[in-house]
Amino acid sequence: MDEKANDKEQLRRASQLSRSSVERLYSYYLLAKRAREQGDTHINSRQLASFLQIGDTQVRKDLAAINLVGQPKKGYEIGATIEALSNTMGLDEVHRAVLCGVGKLGQALLQYSRFGEFGFKVSGAFDVSPDIIGQDIAGTRVLHVDHLAKVIEIFSVEIGILTVNVWAAQELCNKMVECGIKAIWNFAPIHLQAPKGVLIRNEDFAGSLAVISHYLKDPAEQ
Amino acid sequence: MDEKANDKEQLRRASQLSRSSVERLYSYYLLAKRAREQGDTHINSRQLASFLQIGDTQVRKDLAAINLVGQPKKGYEIGATIEALSNTMGLDEVHRAVLCGVGKLGQALLQYSRFGEFGFKVSGAFDVSPDIIGQDIAGTRVLHVDHLAKVIEIFSVEIGILTVNVWAAQELCNKMVECGIKAIWNFAPIHLQAPKGVLIRNEDFAGSLAVISHYLKDPAEQ
DNA sequence: TAGATTGTTAATCGATTAACAATC
DNA sequence: TAGATTGTTAATCGATTAACAATC
Numbered sequence: 204m205d206e207k208a209n210d211k212e213q214l215r216r217a218s219q220l221s222r223s224s225v226e227r228l229y230s231y232y233l234l235a236k237r238a239r240e241q242g243d244t245h246i247n248s249r250q251l252a253s254f255l256q257i258g259d260t261q262v263r264k265d266l267a268a269i270n271l272v273g274q275p276k277k278g279y280e281i282g283a284t285i286e287a288l289s290n291t292m293g294l295d296e297v298h299r300a301v302l303c304g305v306g307k308l309g310q311a312l313l314q315y316s317r318f319g320e321f322g323f324k325v326s327g328a329f330d331v332s333p334d335i336i337g338q339d340i341a342g343t344r345v346l347h348v349d350h351l352a353k354v355i356e357i358f359s360v361e362i363g364i365l366t367v368n369v370w371a372a373q374e375l376c377n378k379m380v381e382c383g384i385k386a387i388w389n390f391a392p393i394h395l396q397a398p399k400g401v402l403i404r405n406e407d408f409a410g411s412l413a414v415i416s417h418y419l420k421d422p423a424e425q
Numbered sequence: 426m427d428e429k430a431n432d433k434e435q436l437r438r439a440s441q442l443s444r445s446s447v448e449r450l451y452s453y454y455l456l457a458k459r460a461r462e463q464g465d466t467h468i469n470s471r472q473l474a475s476f477l478q479i480g481d482t483q484v485r486k487d488l489a490a491i492n493l494v495g496q497p498k499k500g501y502e503i504g505a506t507i508e509a510l511s512n513t514m515g516l517d518e519v520h521r522a523v524l525c526g527v528g529k530l531g532q533a534l535l536q537y538s539r540f541g542e543f544g545f546k547v548s549g550a551f552d553v554s555p556d557i558i559g560q561d562i563a564g565t566r567v568l569h570v571d572h573l574a575k576v577i578e579i580f581s582v583e584i585g586i587l588t589v590n591v592w593a594a595q596e597l598c599n600k601m602v603e604c605g606i607k608a609i610w611n612f613a614p615i616h617l618q619a620p621k622g623v624l625i626r627n628e629d630f631a632g633s634l635a636v637i638s639h640y641l642k643d644p645a646e647q
Numbered sequence: 648t649a650g651a652t653t654g655t656t657a658a659t660c661g662a663t664t665a666a667c668a669a670t671c
Numbered sequence: 672t673a674g675a676t677t678g679t680t681a682a683t684c685g686a687t688t689a690a691c692a693a694t695c
Binding site: 230369388 | 444447448455478513516518520530537539540544545583584607614615618622628631636638641
């Protein structure tokens with residue numbers, strides 16, 4: 204178990220593609236696509252860097268990590284760049300998702316347009332409130348959470364989206380993990396416990412508000 | 426200008442309260458409040474650490490940075506802890522906000538319950554679509570973006586929330602900064618350019634999806 | 648007292664940046 | 672060629688973690 208984890212870690216290091224690098228990939232992708240639409244054939248690290256407000260060295264490192272090779276004086280060929288980025292992010296693969304907690308945020312996410320771009324298909328939305336169960340939100344039927352396990356099983360769902368109350372999140376996370384979910388996108392302000400193989404991605408709104416509020420209280424301390 | 430920035434930087438370092446630390450504050454706050462409700466009088470670093478899945482050393486460093494002193498064998502007195510956390514996050518202060526882009530996500534955020542907790546009051550929501558202008562969402566009137574500057578001025582708005590299209594975000598950011606906005610909570614997948622004194626907080630959904638999608642493509646590389 | 652817990656210094660780690668040679 | 676840009680190594684930086692003395 205530990206050995207396997209070490210192997211993985213070594214692979215990740217060898218590939219030089221850190222978590223932070225992966226987070227930047229979509230921004231590169233977006234800008235490259237826009238440049239292509241404008242008729243450009245190449246894009247350079249300085250352009251990409253200024254778009255993300257980072258150093259150009261970092262961009263070159265990121266692109267090198269996904270095996271892109273640029274040309275001095277020209278930059279990176281746009282077609283190959285877009286393809287490598289799309290490929291690394293796995294945009295061409297289809298992944299099924301379920302969403303738990305169909306409140307306002309959950310409903311907004313069900314309509315989130317970028318899911319399609321990433322090949323994410325929402326196979327079901329779940330709640331416990333009779334007010335929402337049975338409704339169709341953006342084409343997704345809202346079901347009672349009792350049906351969660353069945354849906355995950357039937358559709359081979361890999362992604363769980365959690366837009367529930369803080370204190371319900373861990374329990375649902377456990378259930379999802381039990382059913383074989385591979386990655387959880389969590390909007391509750393809690394750090395979920397899950398086994399090593401399950402990716403937990405936290406979207407911590409409250410943390411953001413804390414940073415903003417703290418900054419406004421005393422800008423000098425930032 | 427540079428000297429001032431250096432002073433600020435020194436202050437921040439002196440206070441030992443890093444950006445990451447501030448992000449953790451609300452989680453501490455949440456757990457401490459729950460513990461108090463359960464009748465506890467003290468909370469220790471190990472409890473807080475396991476809730477956030479970090480080391481207890483880090484918790485003690487964070488709490489030391491906001492001048493909290495614990496007692497050996499007991500931990501931190503809950504009342505004082507909650508107060509210090511609340512104080513550092515500035516939960517008792519009122520800040521006004523405007524939201525631009527009243528799509529599904531914008532509407533969800535207008536109903537976001539935690540704004541109240543942080544003392545954030547949404548003074549106005551803005552869009553350009555005639556379909557939504559004039560409506561009331563969660564008690565907030567949706568206005569044409571032409572009125573943005575006026576509202577910011579009249580209500581001394583400090584916070585701008587951007588839930589607009591990627592390519593519209595920078596322009597609106599500029600306008601907000603011009604009008605004196607101090608902090609921007611940005612949901613567009615772009616890194617906004619703004620002067621030093623303006624805090625930009627990015628909520629990068631696309632980056633999260635990229636991380637999840639990349640992980641599913643090849644878990645071994647994580 | 649013994650043991651649990653804090654508080655702090657030093658070490659580690661990973662990510663970013665600087666420097667600069669290589670290339671077209 | 673000269674100059675722009677890539678690619679890579681080494682240095683820096685900030686955040687996390689380990690180690691351990693201090694305290695009740």
